[in-house]
Amino acid sequence: MIHVTELLDASVYDAQGNYIGRVRELCLVPTEQTGRIARLVISRGRYQPLVARYDQVASAAPGVVRLNTGELQLDTYHPDESWLTVRKDLLDQQIIDLHGRKVVRVNDLDLVEQPINSHMELFVAKVDVGLGGALRRLFKGVVPPYVIRTLQKGLPTRSIPWEFVDLIEPDPKRRLKLRLPHDKLAQLHPADLADIIEELAPSEREAVIESLPEATAAEALGEVKDELQARILEELEPERAAGILEQMPPDEAANVFADLPADVATQVLEDMESSEADELTELLQFAADTAGGMMTPEVFASVESTTVAQVAGALRGAEVPVDSLDAIYLINNDNALVGAVPLGRLLLADSGAALGSLQAEQLIFADAQAHEKQVIELFDKYNLRSLPVVDAEQKLLGMITVDDIVSRLWQKQT
Amino acid sequence: MAKANVKEWLEVVRAPYPRLRRWRRRAFIYAAVVGPGLITATVNQDAGGIYTYSLAGAQFGYLLLWTVLPTAVALYITQEMAARLGAATGKGLSDLIREEFGFRVTFFLLAALLAVNLGNILAEFAGIAASMQLFGVSKYVTVPAAALLIWFVVLRGSHRTVERIFLVGCVFYLSYVVSAVLAEPDWYDAAYYTVRPTVEWNTSYLLLVVGLIGSTIAPWQFFYLQAGVVERNVPKARYWETRADVFAGTVSCAVIVASIIIACAASLHHAGVTNIADAAAAAHALRPLAGEYASLLFAVGLLMASLLAASIVPLSTAYVVCEGLGVEASLNRPFREAPFFYSLYTALIVVGAGLILLPRTPLIRIMVFSQVVNGFLLPVVLVFMLKLINRKDLMGEWRNSAAYNLIAWGTAALMIVLTLTLTYLALRGVPGLPVG
Numbered sequence: 001m002i003h004v005t006e007l008l009d010a011s012v013y014d015a016q017g018n019y020i021g022r023v024r025e026l027c028l029v030p031t032e033q034t035g036r037i038a039r040l041v042i043s044r045g046r047y048q049p050l051v052a053r054y055d056q057v058a059s060a061a062p063g064v065v066r067l068n069t070g071e072l073q074l075d076t077y078h079p080d081e082s083w084l085t086v087r088k089d090l091l092d093q094q095i096i097d098l099h100g101r102k103v104v105r106v107n108d109l110d111l112v113e114q115p116i117n118s119h120m121e122l123f124v125a126k127v128d129v130g131l132g133g134a135l136r137r138l139f140k141g142v143v144p145p146y147v148i149r150t151l152q153k154g155l156p157t158r159s160i161p162w163e164f165v166d167l168i169e170p171d172p173k174r175r176l177k178l179r180l181p182h183d184k185l186a187q188l189h190p191a192d193l194a195d196i197i198e199e200l201a202p203s204e205r206e207a208v209i210e211s212l213p214e215a216t217a218a219e220a221l222g223e224v225k226d227e228l229q230a231r232i233l234e235e236l237e238p239e240r241a242a243g244i245l246e247q248m249p250p251d252e253a254a255n256v257f258a259d260l261p262a263d264v265a266t267q268v269l270e271d272m273e274s275s276e277a278d279e280l281t282e283l284l285q286f287a288a289d290t291a292g293g294m295m296t297p298e299v300f301a302s303v304e305s306t307t308v309a310q311v312a313g314a315l316r317g318a319e320v321p322v323d324s325l326d327a328i329y330l331i332n333n334d335n336a337l338v339g340a341v342p343l344g345r346l347l348l349a350d351s352g353a354a355l356g357s358l359q360a361e362q363l364i365f366a367d368a369q370a371h372e373k374q375v376i377e378l379f380d381k382y383n384l385r386s387l388p389v390v391d392a393e394q395k396l397l398g399m400i401t402v403d404d405i406v407s408r409l410w411q412k413q414t
Numbered sequence: 415m416a417k418a419n420v421k422e423w424l425e426v427v428r429a430p431y432p433r434l435r436r437w438r439r440r441a442f443i444y445a446a447v448v449g450p451g452l453i454t455a456t457v458n459q460d461a462g463g464i465y466t467y468s469l470a471g472a473q474f475g476y477l478l479l480w481t482v483l484p485t486a487v488a489l490y491i492t493q494e495m496a497a498r499l500g501a502a503t504g505k506g507l508s509d510l511i512r513e514e515f516g517f518r519v520t521f522f523l524l525a526a527l528l529a530v531n532l533g534n535i536l537a538e539f540a541g542i543a544a545s546m547q548l549f550g551v552s553k554y555v556t557v558p559a560a561a562l563l564i565w566f567v568v569l570r571g572s573h574r575t576v577e578r579i580f581l582v583g584c585v586f587y588l589s590y591v592v593s594a595v596l597a598e599p600d601w602y603d604a605a606y607y608t609v610r611p612t613v614e615w616n617t618s619y620l621l622l623v624v625g626l627i628g629s630t631i632a633p634w635q636f637f638y639l640q641a642g643v644v645e646r647n648v649p650k651a652r653y654w655e656t657r658a659d660v661f662a663g664t665v666s667c668a669v670i671v672a673s674i675i676i677a678c679a680a681s682l683h684h685a686g687v688t689n690i691a692d693a694a695a696a697a698h699a700l701r702p703l704a705g706e707y708a709s710l711l712f713a714v715g716l717l718m719a720s721l722l723a724a725s726i727v728p729l730s731t732a733y734v735v736c737e738g739l740g741v742e743a744s745l746n747r748p749f750r751e752a753p754f755f756y757s758l759y760t761a762l763i764v765v766g767a768g769l770i771l772l773p774r775t776p777l778i779r780i781m782v783f784s785q786v787v788n789g790f791l792l793p794v795v796l797v798f799m800l801k802l803i804n805r806k807d808l809m810g811e812w813r814n815s816a817a818y819n820l821i822a823w824g825t826a827a828l829m830i831v832l833t834l835t836l837t838y839l840a841l842r843g844v845p846g847l848p849v850g
Contacts, residue, residue, distance in 0.1 A: 092512050092520075105740030107517065129740065137517040201504030201644075231647050261651075 001125065004086055004109040005136045006062035006145055012042050014070050015058070023065060024049060027083040028124070030178055035162050037086075037111065037122040040065065041077050049077040055119045060111075062145040068118055082177040084167070091137075094204065095127065096166040098184050101192040103199045107133025110159060127165050130158030170203035172210070182211035190216065194223035197232070206235050209244075218247035221256070226411070230259030238264070242271035245280070251296040251404065254283040291375050292368035294408070295389040295398035301329040304339070304356030308349045326386040329396055330355055336394040339363055365390050368397055372408065379405050449581065450642025451497060451656065453726070454635050455489060455663030456584045459670050460534070460723040461541025461693050464716055466625045467671050468696035471678025473688045474619060476600075476607040479675055481626040483608070486668040489630050491825045492796070493660050495803050495814070496636040500643035501653050502812035507640045507795075508738030510802055520738045526791040531634050531731040533784020535766035536777070538727065541720030543770055544694035548713045554771060561767035564725045565760065569745065580726065586718035587670050589711035593700070594673040596708035599680035608672065621839065626671075628832030633788065633795045638730040641737075650812070677708065728766070732759035782840045789837030793830040800826060 004026060012020045021044035029038040040052040051074060058068040067074075084090070090106050097104045108128035114121045132152040139148050166185045169175045185193070185208070193212070197205050197220060209217050209232065221229055221244060233241040233256060245253045245268065257265060257280055269277050279297055286292025300318075302311060311328060328346065330339035339359035349358050365388045366375050378387060385402045459467075470478040496507065503510060512520040542560045543553035568576055613619075639660075648656055678696060681703035682688070690696045693716050701709035732755055736743030742752040749756050769775045800822060804813050814822055 092517055105512070107740065134517065134521075134739065138521055140518075202647075203504065228647055231649060234649055 002060055002062065002111050002113065002122070003128070003133070003136055004091070004111060005133070005140050007060060007065065007111070008087060009141070010060075010063045010065050012040070012052070012065045012067065014067050016070065017066075018071070020044065020067070020071050020074075021050065025088070026086040027080075028086070029083055030180055031082060034181070035124045037124070039083060042074070050074040051077045054121050055116075057120050057122070058118070059120050060113065060122060081174050082179075084178060084180075089167070089169075090127075094168060094200070095160075096168065096185065096196055096208075097129070097160045097164065098166055098188065099160060099164040101188060101196065103196055104129045104160070108136055124162045126159040126161055128157070128159045131155045132157055133159075168200070168204045168207050170201075170207050172207075175207065175210070180211075186212050186216045190219035191223045193220035194225075197221075197224055198228060202231075202235050205232055209236060210240070214240075214243045215247045218244045222248055222252050226255070226259075229256040233268070234260060234264050238267040239271045242268045246272055246276045249296055250279050250283055250298065251294060251398075254280055254293070255288065258284060258288065286368060289372040290368065291366040291370040291372075291387075291389045291400060292397065294372065294375060294404055295368075295400045296404075297398040299329055299388065299396065299399045300325060300327075301331045301396055302355055303332070304330050304354060304359075306355050307351065308346060308353050308355070308358075309351040311346065311355065312351070324401060326401065327388075328355060329388050329399070330359055331396050334393075335396060337363070337365055337388055337390050337396040340388060366400070367392070375400060376405055376409065449646065449659060450639050451493065451659035451661070451663040452584060452666060453580050453663070454493065454639040454642070455660070455667040456587055456670070457580075457719070457723045457726055458489070458630070458632070458635060458667060459587065459674075459719055460538055461544070461716060461720045462537050463629060463671075464541075464674060464719060465690075465693040465696070466622070466629060467674035468678045468682075468690060468693055470622050470626060471675040472682040472690055472696065472699075473622070474614075475679040475683040476603050476676070477612050477614070478619075478622060478626060479604060479608040479672060480611040481623060482668050482672050482675070485627050485630045485671065486664050488627065488825050488829060489667060490661065490664040491822055492631050492799075492829070493635065493639055493663070494657060495799055495822060496640045497643045497656050497660050498653070498812055499799065499803055499809075500640035501648060501650060501656055502809050504644055504647075506644055506734070506737050507637045507799070508734045510808075511798055512738050512740075514802060514805070514808070515798065523791070523794060524735050524738045526787050526794075527633055527637070528731060528735060529787045530632075530784050530791055531727050532762065532766065533781055533788075534632065534634065534727050535724060535731075535762055536769055536780060536784075538720045538724035539767050539770045540777070541693065541716060542724065544692055545697070545713050545717040545720065548694055548697055557767050557770050560721060560724065561763050564721070564728075565763050568725055568729055568759075569756075576725075580722060583718055583722045584666070587666070587715060589715040589718075590670050590673040590677065593704070593708045593711045593715070594677040594680070596711070597677045597680040597700070597704040599676045604672075604676050604679075624832050624835050624839070628829070628836045631792070631829060633791050634727055634730055634734075636795060636799065637734040638726060641730070641733060677704065677712065680704070681708070724763075724766070728759055728762035731762055732756075782843070785840040786837050789834050792833045793826075796826040796829065 007023055007026060010023045012023060014020055021042040023040055024043040025041040026037050027039040027041065028034070028036065032038055036054060038054050040057065042050045042052060044050065050071070052067055056067050056069050056073070058066045060066075086109060090109065092106060094103050094105055096102075104127075106127055106129060109124050110126040110128055111122045112125045114123060132155050135152050135155065136148055139151070143151075164184070166182060167178075167180050169178055169180065188196075193208075193216070197208055200208065209221075212220065221232060224232065233244065236244070241264075245257060248256070257268070260268065269280070272280070283293070283295075283297060286295075288294075300315070302314075315325070326343055328341045328343075329337060330341065332338050339356070340363055341355050341358045342360055345358045345360075362382075364378060364382050364384065366378060368389050368391050375387065378384060379400075379402060387400045389397045389399060391397055470481075499505075499507065499510065505513075508520065508524065511523060539557055539560070543557050546556040547553060567579065613623075643656055646656075677700070681700055682690070682696070685703050687699050687703070690699055694713070697709050697712040697716060700712055733743050735741075735758060736752070736755045741754045743755040744752055769777070769780070800814075800819075803809055803822075804819065806813060
């Protein structure tokens with residue numbers, strides 16, 4: 001194993017042992033193969049720098065790189081945006097540690113050598129974020145490499161395998177050229193993603209959100225602390241922001257949306273699908289600290305005469321996730337709330353039973369204008385998991401679920 | 415309709431509803447923007463600063479008031495750049511320096527910052543001890559109590575609470591303004607000498623000019639301010655709010671400096687008391703001349719100033735060092751997730767307070783050392799900031815304009831010369847000049 005700091009500024013010799021120059025930069029070409037050191041940029045003082053390809057390297061040791069060709073076979077160096085450079089793009093920059101689920105700063109890279117035919121390929125094995133790497137950076141060029149190697153022996157190593165590293169490229173144009181994979185990032189838990197997003201600078205946040213599928217981005221955004229949510233959407237393209245808002249639960253979306261500046265809000269609303277936009281604007285009519293502002297308009301409602309079998313059939317055909325389903329609300333022909341059937345009763349009932357016969361003895365609901373405090377009191381008093389919300393004419397508008405209550409209480413506390 | 419595809423017997427009911435305005439959290443966000451700039455500029459008036467201003471007033475009356483304006487300009491120019499760096503990049507200053515100038519430079523810079531800030535912390539605890547001694551309380555009681563209080567409040571309070579405490583602390587600086595009024599100064603003279611620079615060609619006058627302007631900016635301010643701006647996440651389009659905050663801080667700083675000079679000029683200088691040993695001595699000397707209340711307010715101001723700076727500097731130092739080294743730093747995480755951060759923060763307070771209590775601490779020598787390191791650190795930080803803020807790939811349209819650059823480089827050059835002069839004087843051991 002060899003460290004990148006030991007290779008940078010190393011002397012380069014050709015096949016005959018003649019000195020060519022010094023290693024100025026190591027480059028990866030992610031579109032060819034991830035992790036391979038594909039190019040070595042060799043500086044020669046005032047002459048134009050040269051580039052050695054990976055198959056022109058014969059051996060690499062601390063401070064010394066030997067090539068298997070002559071100087072004349074090397075190309076001259078022209079900067080290429082699709083190359084990932086070690087010194088500029090990796091060392092000292094922030095990366096996402098997918099395993100530890102946090103943002104860390106790169107101190108050094110650990111390379112492994114793989115002899116292939118007549119050349120030696122170098123692959124990035126690990127990213128060093130610990131004291132060892134820091135020590136090498138500090139003493140490089142001042143203390144001989146073997147002394148550094150002895151010094152770092154006793155130190156605890158902290159490194160991340162290359163496959164668990166996600167690189168953040170804030171520049172959108174360069175992002176396209178590099179085509180870095182982000183599939184593993186999207187598999188992180190939304191709450192972890194949110195923590196990562198909170199730690200990054202705006203341009204990097206944008207890079208991370210851009211790399212996620214819309215649904216994942218929406219979930220992650222929902223977990224980001226409130227005052228940052230609108231800020232993040234503001235930074236995105238309106239179209240992308242609209243897409244993410246559509247994927248969020250309507251009550252959460254309304255909360256974020258209410259914090260957007262007026263001009264951005266209008267723009268985003270125009271880019272949203274009309275049905276989603278309508279839903280959002282209607283939710284926004286309620287103050288955030290009332291039942292109306294807390295509720296989600298997505299509820300399952302039916303009339304008393306519907307049978308259990310019909311409900312089950314309808315639920316199977318529903319495109320909306322039924323994970324949060326807790327009760328079926330009963331309404332009359334005027335859409336007024338008349339009862340509720342807890343999910344448990346539905347499960348145990350005969351398939352032919354009518355919903356009206358299964359309803360809970362007591363119907364508890366909140367007026368859309370009821371204050372947050374009253375809502376929380378209801379949840380506490382009746383041990384609720386969900387609570388229907390109605391308007392002044394008893395018409396069903398939506399429901400509040402217990403997870404909203406928990407997060408509100410938690411936010412108040414912290 | 416969210417559930418258009420659900421069969422008709424299971425439908426989502428939506429009813430039109432009268433329009434109500436959703437209460438917005440905006441107002442709160444606006445209010446919160448008044449923050450880091452004001453705190454940074456105000457906390458700048460720490461024990462050392464207050465002593466310099468008192469001395470200026472006591473020795474030369476209103477004559478040195480003209481230094482307030484150039485000081486304010488230098489403060490505004492440099493702090494605005496730190497704020498802009500934070501607003502445009504969303505990154506802290508040590509982060510930026512590490513990303514652009516590499517690990518080794520950052521390491522030495524942080525080591526220097528640590529040394530300078532430790533000197534600052536020491537001075538703050540000395541200020542706490544001195545001001546409480548005016549009330550007859552022994553330093554062996556006040557310093558440990560203050561250290562514990564600071565440590566506890568900052569670690570236990572949430573970020574918002576702590577910042578609110580800091581902001582309220584800033585209000586106590588108004589006591590200097592009241593002190594100045596109570597001292598019944600000649601306002602006409604005060605106004606006149608504020609706008610009319612007078613130069614006297616004697617050593618102690620020139621020394622004070624160097625001290626007054628040269629100690630205006632300290633490296634920790636840039637790191638603290640920039641971190642504060644980043645923490646706020648104010649979007650670039652609303653950068654004017656941050657700028658307003660920095661401006662408000664500068665104005666309040668200028669008012670406080672002027673008040674202290676005026677208070678001491680109207681009382682001490684007027685009565686011929688020109689030699690005071692430290693800021694607490696100034697408060698003490700005010701009593702027979704400007705009255706009980708003026709003296710009391712002066713002492714309270716000194717105490718609050720020292721307390722505030724003693725809470726902010728260790729915290730900011732621990733943050734910046736961890737950030738630059740890439741070590742976990744957060745008050746929101748438990749000890750086991752950020753052990754280095756918590757240890758460093760605690761160590762800074764313990765060492766700072768402990769050295770004050772030890773009987774034979776060579777305080778002067780530590781202060782001189784701190785000033786010497788500052789003489790190296792401040793120029794480097796200023797030059798790095800100017801380089802960073804002119805980087806197109808980093809700042810885009812937020813770079814300095816050519817005119818602004820001229821003023822900024824000029825200010826930086828002036829501050830560097832003054833800082834180096836202060837360092838030279840500290841090394842020579844010139845008496846009567848505050849260090850740090």
